[in-house]
Amino acid sequence: MRALVVIGAGASGMAAAISAHDSGVKDILIIERGPEMGGILTQCIHSGFGLHTFHEELTGPEYADRFQKEVLKRGIDVLLNTTVLEIDSHFIRYINSTGIYEEECQAIVLAMGSRERARGALNIPGERPAGIFSAGTAQHLMNLDGCRIGKKVVILGSGDIGLIMARRLTLEGSHVLAVVEIMPYSGGLKRNIVQCLEDFSIPLYLSHTITEIKGKKRVEGVAVSPVDENLQPLPDRSFDIPCDTLLLSVGLLPENELTKKAGAELSSTGGPVVDDSYETSLPGVFAAGNVLHIHDLVDYVSQEAEEAGRNAARYILSGECDEACIPVVPGHGVRYAVPQFISRTGKDALIKFRIAKPMRNAVISLISDGRIIKRMRKKVVSPGEMERVSVQKSLIDSELKLEVAENDET
Amino acid sequence: MMKRELVCIGCPLGCALQVEADGGKILSVSGNSCPKGDEYARQEVLAPKRTLTASVRTECGSKRCISVKTVPEIPKDKIFPVMEIIHTLSVRPPISIGDVIVHNITGTGSDLVATSAFPS
Known part of the structure; x- marks a missing residue:
């Protein structure tokens, strides 16, 4: 039995595996369909990656290389040229040139990325x-x-x-x-x-x-x-x-054939419904990166996957599973919000969302049961750029709603 | 005096910059949210520069191309002359990330540097 299987060795999969390893889970297998690690980053030869993570502007292959080195340094097992055929909560079946294999595992991180329309x-x-x-x-x-x-x-x-x-x-x-x-x-x-x-x-x-x-x-x-x-x-x-x-x-579509087949609940992003630990509706199955929702910056993919990897490790080591009971609802002017549920555990939750149309002098409101608990102003917002907002969980009652409106007064 | 509106390309934030210049002198920069924006606005008005990235053919082996970039940025009007050189290149392994493929490419003072590896 494996502790953790990560599906995909792109930006998301590598970051999830590294952080799970650093959180104490050593028995990790990454399964990658392509001939090398890095995923789509290997063909993104332009620069603009890594400004948040490394405070310098890297090209895609350089960004991937930094993470690949960390994966190799930790001795994490990686299977290349291998396709996952089927998953279940604690089970995985995969194929490569040497045969078809089945393995039981305690947790899975979905990091399959996306495909093009x-x-x-x-x-x-x-x-x-x-x-x-x-x-x-x-x-x-x-x-x-x-x-x-x-x-x-x-x-x-x-x-x-x-x-x-x-x-x-x-x-x-x-x-x-x-x-x-x-x-x-x-x-x-x-x-x-x-x-x-x-x-x-x-x-x-x-x-x-x-x-x-x-x-x-x-x-x-x-x-x-x-x-x-x-x-x-x-x-x-x-x-x-x-x-x-x-x-x-x-446009890109989250790649979720495996997720669907396994019976996980899907959301309007095309990715699985997750809570703020990035766990899907299947116990022990986590998801991060473009498989969940389409990101515009790889740095945010890595951050999200690190969080998912950390939570997968916590699940494996302590068997803990937070009951995520607070729904996050995209309100007026918001196309979608991730995660779809948040738990009471921990102090803050990070909500990522996309707005429905470009606005100037936008006011972003976080509303809990009809009461505004946080308000943010932004000069320019656009559907092309993902927004992030952190919210203190103790302020939320039974529901969190996000709204964005244009403010003409300022 | 000249006023120019720019979009900062320093990072994905894309700040809307306003630059006031008089001949070859920058009078003011506003709208930036970090020092990089100020630097970009001055450079963009006086002597615009870009990082050029491209692929270079390999001579042999399992990899057909390696990726490259110019370090530091090259003047914008040197993009196509540098591309012409890149099109004539062919490299062989081993190549590590950071290896200089061409020193001082077309006299720009910038090096063409490998951004992907090609182990032997």
Whole structure:
């Protein structure tokens, strides 16, 4: 019997394993599907990682390397090129080139990360020509395999991966003709708009979408159309952009096939419902990182996973399990909040949430049973940037609600 | 006098900066939440710089590419000249993170440094 199995050796899995080890659990196995540790960080060769954790700006592979060294230093077992087939509260089945294995374990940390939304989720009419890539696949092909993927490129979606790929393609000699975003604002970080688009004069079409992909064997162009306030295309104002490649950067989805199969309760984020110890509805099964909800900063993934690893260790060593009885409810202006429940144990709870639309002079209110217990002001908030707020548990009665409103007075 | 609005790229916060400059002289910087913002605003107006990251082909083995970055940042107008050099490069193992691949690349005073390892 294993003490702890961690599924995934990306940012989240490595941090969870390290902190569980440091909390006294030594018998840990990390199972990783890919050929090396690091997860998606290995293909994120741009810089901007680690400012919170290491107080310096690192690239993805460098950030991953720091954690990998800590994992190896502790002698934690890692199985690479291995896929987990099935989990249960205290059981795991996995496969690799040497066979199928089953193991009992006291606790599991889910750290499978996320996957990209694909073309099928968008319903764009057209044939199935070559030249359509998800942004992450394009990133893998260019950064790890050294491939050129196209000469004239249009990118749909202005999330961070789309913006970073716009720059990367430009540096490699491709001509990025447009980044097309259906929303009236970009889903990416402001710094990426500046250093990925503005630096290279790449046009960003806000409130526009792609209504048709042209070409039969290879992409020959896309039809771009402005959208109205209900995000419906206005076909009479549509125009064509000839191109040979289309990149889709249209969002990430927490990767939870294992979680679903195991019967864990899922939330609106696409990840499992958790309490403030990051335990799912399955006893002894914890979750952290993008498998839980999509983060924009890896530093926060590492922090969340450290917390999950620490709590998994506490569960293994003491068998303790807090009864999480206080629901956290996303109220007006809030898209989701994590965790969905908090316990009475401990002093403070850290709530992470995303707001529904961009606001200026936003007032964030934490309400317990109709009473405001905390209020925060922020000059600018945007759905592209995760918000975090810490709350003192002793102030909460039976429910915690989050609301965000625009304040015109200030 | 010239006024410029910038978005700080020093970290993911993305502070909205206001810079007042007169010719080659910065008069004031506001809107920053840390000293890095002040530094960025001055540099961005007078002589903008960027960290360039890219992949370099390997000659052999299990890995097709290693990743690299410029240390320190290079002037913004040197991005494409440096990319031209990067496209001609080919490296062989062993390479450790931090190894200098090219010293003083195109005379920028910056080194091209490996950010991923390629053990032999």
